[in-house]
Amino acid sequence: MSRTLRWGLGLLLIGSLAIGAFVLLPFRSWLPGGTVADVPNSQVVNGTAFNRLFPEPDTGEQLVFTQEKRGFSEARLKRGDRVKALLAISDVTTAPAARSKFKASKSQLQGWPLVEQGAQATALLVADRFQVKVIAQGEGLDVEQRHALIGAFDLQGLAALQPGGAPRAALEPSHRDLPILEPAA
Amino acid sequence: MSTVLERLDRLPRRNLTVLAIKGLSTLVPGGWHNITSADELIADVMGSNDPELISQVRARADELSKARHEGYGRALSLYDAVNRSQKAAGGLRVLANIGGALPLVKRVANLTPTSDTLQAVDLSLKVAAEMLAFTQVNGLPGDSFGDFAAALNEYAGEARVRMAALICFDALLPLGDQALERLDTLLGKAGKGDLRQLPAYAGMASMLPGRGDDAHLSFLRRGVDQWLGWAGGFTGQLALSGQKAVRALETTLGPWQGGFDQMATFLDAFTDTYQHTGVQAVARRLVERAAAEI
Numbered sequence: 001m002s003r004t005l006r007w008g009l010g011l012l013l014i015g016s017l018a019i020g021a022f023v024l025l026p027f028r029s030w031l032p033g034g035t036v037a038d039v040p041n042s043q044v045v046n047g048t049a050f051n052r053l054f055p056e057p058d059t060g061e062q063l064v065f066t067q068e069k070r071g072f073s074e075a076r077l078k079r080g081d082r083v084k085a086l087l088a089i090s091d092v093t094t095a096p097a098a099r100s101k102f103k104a105s106k107s108q109l110q111g112w113p114l115v116e117q118g119a120q121a122t123a124l125l126v127a128d129r130f131q132v133k134v135i136a137q138g139e140g141l142d143v144e145q146r147h148a149l150i151g152a153f154d155l156q157g158l159a160a161l162q163p164g165g166a167p168r169a170a171l172e173p174s175h176r177d178l179p180i181l182e183p184a185a
Numbered sequence: 186m187s188t189v190l191e192r193l194d195r196l197p198r199r200n201l202t203v204l205a206i207k208g209l210s211t212l213v214p215g216g217w218h219n220i221t222s223a224d225e226l227i228a229d230v231m232g233s234n235d236p237e238l239i240s241q242v243r244a245r246a247d248e249l250s251k252a253r254h255e256g257y258g259r260a261l262s263l264y265d266a267v268n269r270s271q272k273a274a275g276g277l278r279v280l281a282n283i284g285g286a287l288p289l290v291k292r293v294a295n296l297t298p299t300s301d302t303l304q305a306v307d308l309s310l311k312v313a314a315e316m317l318a319f320t321q322v323n324g325l326p327g328d329s330f331g332d333f334a335a336a337l338n339e340y341a342g343e344a345r346v347r348m349a350a351l352i353c354f355d356a357l358l359p360l361g362d363q364a365l366e367r368l369d370t371l372l373g374k375a376g377k378g379d380l381r382q383l384p385a386y387a388g389m390a391s392m393l394p395g396r397g398d399d400a401h402l403s404f405l406r407r408g409v410d411q412w413l414g415w416a417g418g419f420t421g422q423l424a425l426s427g428q429k430a431v432r433a434l435e436t437t438l439g440p441w442q443g444g445f446d447q448m449a450t451f452l453d454a455f456t457d458t459y460q461h462t463g464v465q466a467v468a469r470r471l472v473e474r475a476a477a478e479i
Binding site for chain 1: 230235238241248253254256323324325326328339470473474476477478
């Protein structure tokens with residue numbers, strides 16, 4: 001191979017790599033690693049849907065929304081300047097590991113499994129899909145107060161949320177099963 | 186690229202930056218606690234010292250900060266861009282101060298960006314970075330504009346020391362006590378050239394809404410207008426002034442004999458207050474989310 005040909009091939013290779021990189025740049029957001037656990041955003045329920053399901057604050061208390069992302073919404077329950085608790089709803093599609101702790105759960109709230117995490121946090125798994133969590137801050141809340149707070153969420157509304165994408169397909173058969181379980185009711 | 190919590194763990198426990206913030210925090214009720222340990226932060230949020238829980242939260246937080254769309258990493262790169270620019274500009278001004286005394290390097294002194302306009306543009310970039318970082322980290326919380334405003338206020342309240350540092354170090358010290366009132370006029374005088382001179386602009390331009398320098402400049406002005414209302418109230422409430430800021434800083438940094446603007450230059454060149462408190466603010470929000478998701 002002649003010297004010029006080698007140089008030419010080398011330059012061609014470098015040039016094509018550079019052009020390839022330039023062409024791919026706008027598609028960076030489609031490359032893996034952009035979303036949590038590489039789950040496509042379309043399969044995760046948007047946090048906006050969760051906002052209206054948060055409990056109404058008591059008089060003298062305030063609910064301040066602090067974060068809203070795909071599959072997540074969080075608010076602070078405040079009394080005056082003091083933060084009493086963090087309230088959050090999340091879609092466990094991006095965090096499958098979060099589901100496993102509910103398997104060992106013995107207690108239930110409105111039929112959904114309930115788990116205590118440490119001395120200050122309580123979690124509830126609704127419809128095997130949405131995690132509702134109350135984390136007490138500062139002086140804290142006792143277990144009953146946390147359970148009452150979780151019960152004040154619109155849990156039925158949360159269970160009825162229509163998840164988009166693949167999980168919806170997984171839910172449909174169970175709906176179709178219902179008439180078979182209770183024939184001609 | 187390191188994750189948010191790794192950056193938090195690497196923050197200095199005691200250096201000039203920490204001392205400067207500590208000094209300033211004496212002006213702000215509630216004070217400031219220099220959190221430099223991710224485990225400590227997680228334990229604080231969760232209210233539990235269970236190592237199993239802490240490692241779960243940590244793993245989740247790392248996963249979240251690696252996902253580009255979640256914005257936590259992007260917020261940090263905004264703070265980094267602003268910090269780099271501040272250091273570069275501050276360094277040049279320090280050189281100018283030294284250079285002014287030596288005839289040979291006097292020309293450097295003429296090159297340095299010291300004008301009030303430039304300082305005002307720099308401040309507006311920082312305010313814009315703050316707003317962009319807020320939406321990157323928190324999304325657009327709530328269903329109404331009122332909810333969003335409440336979320337912003339909540340964030341600003343949590344970051345009180347950080348906001349006080351922004352107001353004192355970047356407005357009151359370099360521009361004088363009337364800085365907030367003068368800011369709009371100063372920004373009105375700013376042109377594309379002033380914007381281009383700031384290294385932070387190059388790093389942030391792609392994240393600012395609108396196309397072209399003119400659109401960016403008007404975005405910056407509008408952003409600052411929004412912020413001024415809040416900052417004015419905050420300054421009045423704490424009665425902040427350049428004099429008070431210097432006195433507060435003297436409690437930790439030792440006596441200062443120079444002028445206010447020299448103090449500002451010194452802080453710009455040798456401290457990373459903005460980045461330091463930025464990492465801490467992002468880390469807290471990230472941990473609050475991770476704790477809710479595990």
